[in-house]
Each structure stands twice: as structure tokens, then as C-alpha cells.
Amino acid sequence: MKTTGDKREIDRELRRQRTSQLYLIWLRLKRNKLAVIGLVFVLIMVFIALFSPWISPHNPYATRPLRKREAPSLEFPLGTDSLGRCVLSRLFSGSRIALQIGILIILFEGSIGIFLGLISGFFGGWVDEIVMRLVDILRSFPVIVLAMAIAGIMGQGIYNVVIALGIVGWTTYARMIRSRILSIKEESYVEAAYCIGEPSYSVLLRYVLPNALPTAIVMMAIMMPTALIASATLSFLGVGVQPPTPSWGSMISAGRDYLLEAPWISSFAGLFIMFTVLGFNFLGDGLRDSLDPTTKQR
């Protein structure tokens, strides 16, 4: 670049630099084998969820009274359940619900938690006091019991599950983000920002938030499995997604009486949950390292 030039030139450079930052993040992620495995798992699940109507061998709702609890065969690759429905098709279709709920929960609790964590860490004082006491109170309840109570009051259904879980779930984010903000506040670049005359809101938006964002993203990836398991647990307990809508949790629950004669009903649903949970966990861990610009600079 020449010594003089106009603003456009440097903006272009900046944009190029940004994309190359994203590229660097990808390079760092790629080096981490587990993260790549996690990413593949997640992508497979997303693919299944998106295309389940086309890749399912059968209609997931079709009952076949005469073909109950059939073992896996060519026709029903993972067997049938107590109503004679195709387990594979129901798992595929359940992945849609699962990811949908998972994403909704993450967005719901994430946005509340990140926002409250941000302001409580940044402003401190009474704001912090109120938020943190609220966190303490909510965390003293057993999550699932609380969620069951809420679902009981508000009725069943996807959105109520999301609200029920999110109402406690955000506290984890708020805590993590708050402690990250507290450590960012100690960095001298924040002090330097005040020094050059930055107003508080600008310090928050330009200095603190961008540096806390990776933590938030990683949190979301890591909390995804928790959300999946919690929503499966609710379904398993009968307060989640309404039957006959296929959900992994209720499938495990439906098959648990036949664990010996027809293990395929519960176990494959369990495997699907495990597969997805592992995927997000690996990915989350990998993201943690690769989003940090200072790890392994080149």
C-alpha cells in the first residue's frame, strides 16, 4: 500500500483482512480433529433434520397395528415401535423437533443471559447485585422440577418447553459472560479507551462486547447439548412435546418397558441424542480455541 491513499482503499483492505480472519478461525478449527468430527456430526444432524421428509423410508406417523415392535429389517431399518411405526423415520423426524427446540432454547436463554451478564458485569453496583441475586434464586431450584411446574401451568407444547427451560437456563450464560466481562474490564485497553475519551456505551459496544463475543458463541455451542438433553428429559417425563409428534425423549420413554424384547425402540433414540450431544460438545471446545485470535499466531 502507498503512504497516501483514500479511505476506500483502506476499507477494502480491512474487509479483506476480516475475511482472512474468518479464514484463520477455520484453519485453526480444522487443525483440531475432535472439532472437525464434532462439526461433521452436527452437519449430519442438520442435514437429517432439513431433509427428513425426503430421506425417511416411511411416514413417521403411520401406525401398523399388526407389525408392532418388529426387529430391524430391510423394510424397517431400525425396527418398529409399539404402534408399528417406523423407528428410523420417527428418529429422523424427531431430529427436526430436537434441533428446532434446541435452537429456540439457545436463542431464548442465550439472549437473556448474555444481555443480563453484560450489563451486570459492565455496570456493576446495584444492577449487578439484582441480576446476581436473581441468578442465585433461580439456580437454587431443581431445573427439571421447575420446568415441569411451568409446563404444568402453561400447558404442553414446544414454546412452553422453550420458556420453561430458558427461564433457568439463562443464568448459566449470565454468570459466564459476567465473569468474562469482569476480566475484560481489567485489561488496560479498556482503561486506554476511557483515556482517549470514549463514552461508556462506546466502551461497552466497541471494546468489551467484541471481546466477550467468542465466549458467548462458545457458550451457545456448549449449552446446546444441555438444552437437547433437558428437552428430551421433559419429553421423557411426558411434559414436553405432545405425542404423536415424534421426539427422542418420548421415544426413549415409550420403549423403556420393552428394553429387553425390543431394545431398538429406546436405544437408537438414545444413540441419536448422544451423537448430537457429542457433536456440539466437540465443536464447542474447538471453537473456544479457534476463536481466540491470540492462540497460535502465525
Added chain:
Amino acid sequence: MTDPLLEIVDLKKYFNSPKGKVKAVDGVDLNILKGETLGLVGESGCGKSTLVRATLRLIEPTDGKVFLRGENVLAFSRKRLVEARGQMGMVFQDPHSSLNPRMTVAEILRRPLKIHNLVQGKGQIYNRTVELLETMGLSAEHMIRYPHELSGGQKQRVGVARALAVEPRILLLDEPTSALDVSVQTKILKLLRNTMERLDLTYVFISHDINLIRTISDRIAVMYLGKIVEIGEVDEVFADPLHPYTQGLFKSVPRPDPEHNIRKPPLTGEVPSPIDPPAGCNFAPRCPQKIQQCEKEEPNLKSMGKDREVACWVATEKNV
């Protein structure tokens, strides 16, 4: 004598800690003269950083006044404070943590220009940014770098450029080279010296490297446990340190000279905690020259001739 650009009057900063009040800065009076480099030395924890932070109101002082060209900064509203910060710049010790890792060098330098509305128009801003970088021996190619893509010395030079961007009249430098290798230090020191001459700046330079302070400052202020114990022209203070602490401190400094040997440790014991500072003179528990009065009454800075002040009963007695 030139007039003071910045006048610090009885500045105090106490921190609350579970064990009691930490008197980090405990009544500091200091005049910073236009165009000088004032070296501030003292051992770790004596309150050097706290003093400059409180002066800039990066932390709110407990008590005192800071006059910037006659006006008390501590009484300023938020808005006026931002203006005042346009007159004072600060450079931080750790170059690795003093630049926002998510901003490029260009953005880092553009912010102060925008906030203080110093130059208008994108082209102008760009040119000014390049100019700032060139002042610090960097070039336009560094603009698109992120801090972690710079070496420690380069980062620190960006830090100085950022402080200069607001066009300050006074620069507070808190150990700006102590995280750097010596081979890189000279470059920054020389750049600072040149800039000072060109822009007619005033420096307050904190360092624990006493040889360095001796090389670069006009006046030196020695701090001990939250107080200034001696202040004066560098050559005079080094030639004839008056305060027993200054004497011990200077003798403790290893000198790059094989002939020189620190024979007997000149200072015994350790710096007491600033939580419960000793009554009377802070230095009394370690002072080889103390007299009875020392443990009862606290000595204040007293003038000892031209531009020389010292806070010690014995030293002021002798010279009267």
C-alpha cells in the same frame, strides 16, 4: 522557572480492602512544568500507577485537586472531562493488553480522531493516521494489522501513537518500556524524545529503572508508600540525594559497571503494607538515620533551595 502545566494538590486515593483502607496515594503534591520530563520512581506498590490514574480520573480520587492550566479536573462534568482527556494522554505498561485485540491498528488510531473531532473527512483521517504511525517509526502497512500481528515494540509504538492522536499537551507514561527488550527500548525512547521536541510536549515518565530515569528526565520525584519523599533536578538529586530512602534506593541500583559493587545492602527490611502505614514518617522503620521526632510527627515536603524539596526531619534540619 516555567509555569506548572499540571498541578496536583494533596491528592489521595484510598482503596477499600477486606483488611482495611489501602492508602495507595496519600497526599501527593506535585507540579508538572511545561516542557519537562518528570521521572517518577519508587518500588513496586508505592502508588506510582495509582497516582497517574487518579490524575486522569481513570479511578476517582478520594480527595485532592488536580489543576490543568488553572482548572480543577476533579470538579469537571463528564463532558468537560472528555475534553480534559484530550489534553492528557497515557501510555500503559503492558503493550500486549493495552490494545483492543479486535480492532486493527487503523481503527485504534481512528477512534480518538473521531471522538475529539480532530480531523474531518475520510481522506484526512486516513492521512492523519498514517502521519501518526510515521511519527512512531511505523508505516501505512501496519494499519491493517491486528495487535497480535505486531511485535511488542511495535505494539507499544501504536500505544504511543494512540495517546498522541488526541493531540495532548502532556503524556503520562507508566513504565512504557519495561515489558520490552533493551534493544527495542532505545528506539521508543528516542522517538519519544523527538516527538516531545516537535510537539512541545510534557512527559511524566514512570519507571522502576533508575538508570533509565536518570538518562531521560529533567526532574525526578521519588515515591515511598503513597507519598513523594524527594523531588528535584535529576543531576542534583543523583549527586546528592537528601532523603535516606533516596540514598538507599540509589545505592541499591545495580550499575552496569564492573567496578561498582553493592557492598552492604543499603536498605534493610521491606516496604511496609500501605494498609497500616507506620505513624510519623513512613520510612522510619527502615531508616538508619531516624531520630525521636520521626516516629511521632510526619515530615512534609520542605523546600531545600532551588527546585529541591524533601520530606525528612533529619535532612531538612541539616541544611537549615
Added chain:
Amino acid sequence: MKTKTKDILRIRDLALSFDTEEGEVEALDGVAFSIKNSSVSGLIGETGCGKSVTGLTILGLLDENARIKRGEIIYKRENLLTKKEEELEREIRGKEIAMIFQDPGSSLNPVFTVENQITESIKMYRNAGAKGNKEIAIEQLERVKLPDAANLLKRYPHELSGGMKQRVMIAMMLACNPSLLIADEPTTALDVSIQAQFINVLRELQSDLGTSILYITHDLAVISEICNSVSVMYAGRIVEDLPVETLFNDPIHPYTKKLVYSVPGVKTKLEDLEEIPGSVPRLINPPAGCRFHPRCDKAKAICSQETPNPVSVEPDHCVACHLISDRGGKQ
């Protein structure tokens, strides 16, 4: 380099690299120097030049990703590099060669009292029974000028200041009477007044006990206070080996010169201070030939191609620079 029997430790052509994700870090490349019996040798250089790695290699305390490529470390006629881990543990570490680190806090165990830690090391090397050990411990603490030693024994590390911890560390090390003490930036974290106390204690102990010391630091002023001879390190190589007086009066290597004259205090005017352009190279793909050549204002064509070998210019003075052949140095 010649009077070999007088050397307690001799390092020859030591090359070592670390395998990292980014590639091979050539941390040491042909390091050679020796430490005379009962003398204090300094190892000086800027951050990352390999000083600590050299110290750790002597004691075999390197991380797992380290790979020693060649060289030998002769200690009292034995090559430490060929010794097994157990042998080092049993015969060398703590007993023959002891090491103190930069951060005094982390080298002491926070959950044990000073007494526990000192007597533990005394027990290992010269057990004198519970009472005897305690007496030795007190004696050691008094030796390093720690006041009120008996009381100090009951305290935990976090109740001590940095300077006290560092002195407790030497007391522990010296309890076993090592022949060689490696001190890796022992005073970098300390204040000058405490540093002065520390250096004084160390110097006295050295002259009383005749322990040899390898003093690692980046601070030239400290070197001048305590060392007899110095090895100057740059980017994983020793560039010059010389007596401490010569370091300040007549250094030869271009890097040493620049380094010495960039320290405030050697020259007292800012204009006279030297600066070195550029920065210390990274050790992944370091510059070919002389590693200093990209920053050297005397570099010739050969400098970027061939590694200069150390040449003796005086009995105790070795320089590794291509300019030296011009000064009539002999191989």
C-alpha cells in the same frame, strides 16, 4: 575453554528443538560454554533467546516436545545428556546441581510450611533426625539473612514477600550443598532494594561455600554486580564469551556491542544509546547464516550464508562473528 579440569560444567555444541503445531522451534543451535569451578558465570540475552531452555536442559527438566539433536553437557567428567531420568533424579538434581526460578511464588508448595519444605530437602540429602534437621533449617535461613528464622519456619509461602520466598528458595537449595547453582532470573520479579539484598546474600554464600553459579538474566547491570564471566546469547546461540570487565570495556561481537551500549547507565545520554533495528527473530525458520545478520549493520555477504564459528581472541574471550578473522583471531 582450555584449562578443562578447572571447569565444573562444559556444554559443547548443544542443539535442541521443540516440536510445536506451527513447526520446529530451533531453540538452541550449537550452544557452547563452560563454567569454571567456584566462579559465577552469567548467561545474558533478550527474551526468548534460549537462556531458560539452556538451564533446564542441564537438569533434564525439559518439556516432552523437546528434542535434543546433538551436543554434550559434561559435568564433572560425566555427560548429563546420556544419563537416565532416574539417575538425574537420584544423583544430580538438588544434590549436585540446584536451580532457582524466576517466580519465587510458584516454586514453593503453598500448602506446606517453610519448615516442611526445607526439612524435606534436608532429609533427602543429609538426614540428621527431626531435631537436627530443624537446626540445620534454622541455620540455613539465618545464612541467607532471614531475620527471626525460628518463627519463619512456621509460616506458609503466601505469608512471605517475594524477596523472602526467593531467599527461602536458596536456603532450601543450599541445604544440600550443591556444587553448581543455576539461578534463572531470580531477581526479575523483585524490587531493587530487595534485589540488592538478594545479590549480596548470594555473593557471600558463593565466596563462603565456593559454589559455582550460573546466573541467567537479561539485566546487564545485575551481571556486572555478580558475575566473573559472561556468555552472551542471541537467538539460540552463544555469540560471545568473555570476562565481565571486557563485556563493558571491549566487547567485540556487533550484537554484544549494541546490547551493552543500549543499556541506560552505560551511556548516560539518550543520544549515545544504541538501538538495534527490527526485533528478535522467531526461532521457527530462523535467519540462515549468522542469526543476527538481518539486524547487523556490519553484515557482509558471507553472513547470510555461513554460520560463524566461535574464535578465541584472548584466552578467555571467544567470539562467533565473521568479522573476527579480520582482527587476526586464531582458531
